[in-house]
Amino acid sequence: MPVYASRAWITRNYKGLQDKIQLVPIDLWKRPAWYKEKVYPENKVPALEHNNVVIGDSLDVVKYIDNNFEGPSLLPNDPAKREFVEELLAYTDKFVGAVYARLRGGGDAWI
Ligand SMILES: N[C@@H](CCC(=O)N[C@@H](CS)C(=O)NCC(=O)O)C(=O)O
Structure with missing residues (x-):
């Protein structure tokens, strides 16, 4: 499972939402046309459709x-801790992006 989809999947499972959020796996190497046309025009995974809105x-x-x-909250209640989490998330997002860019042969995507 791609790393970006993994974190959405982990969130779903952590919150015990296996029966509420259905997974629709797609082959990234042979992406079906309906995904881009009807679900997510950016054609990337993951995307979530809920109440007729796509995120x-x-x-x-x-x-x-x-x-x-429902399910246990991912974020702490303390605003300072929440801010720290946001910082960590932003950092890991940058880090993963840089790793991917490097793996794809890009040279200028360091943090
Ligand atoms: N910033 C996006 C990146 C998603 C992303 O790049 N997903 C990859 C799979 S790991 C993808 O679908 N890439 C298709 C493409 O770039 O055309 C996110 O966090 O969801």
């Missing part, structure tokens, strides 16, 4: 699931 970008999906579904 893309894994961090937004993670936050959406955390805020709109």
Whole structure:
């Protein structure tokens, strides 16, 4: 499972939402046309469709699931700790992006 989709999947499982959020796996090497046309025009994974609205970008999906579904909260209540979490998330997002860019042969995507 791609790393970006993994964090949405982990969120779903951590919150015990296996029966509420259905997984629709797609082959990234042979992406079906319907995904781009009808679900997520950016054609990236993951995306979440809920109440006829599509949320893309894994961090937004993670936050959406955390805020709109039941289950244990992913974020601490303390605002200072929440801020720290946001910082960590932003950092890991940059880090993973840089690793991917490097693996794809890009040279200028260091943190
Ligand atoms: N910032 C996006 C990145 C998502 C992403 O790049 N997903 C990859 C799979 S790991 C993808 O679908 N790539 C297709 C493409 O770039 O065309 C997120 O966090 O969801």
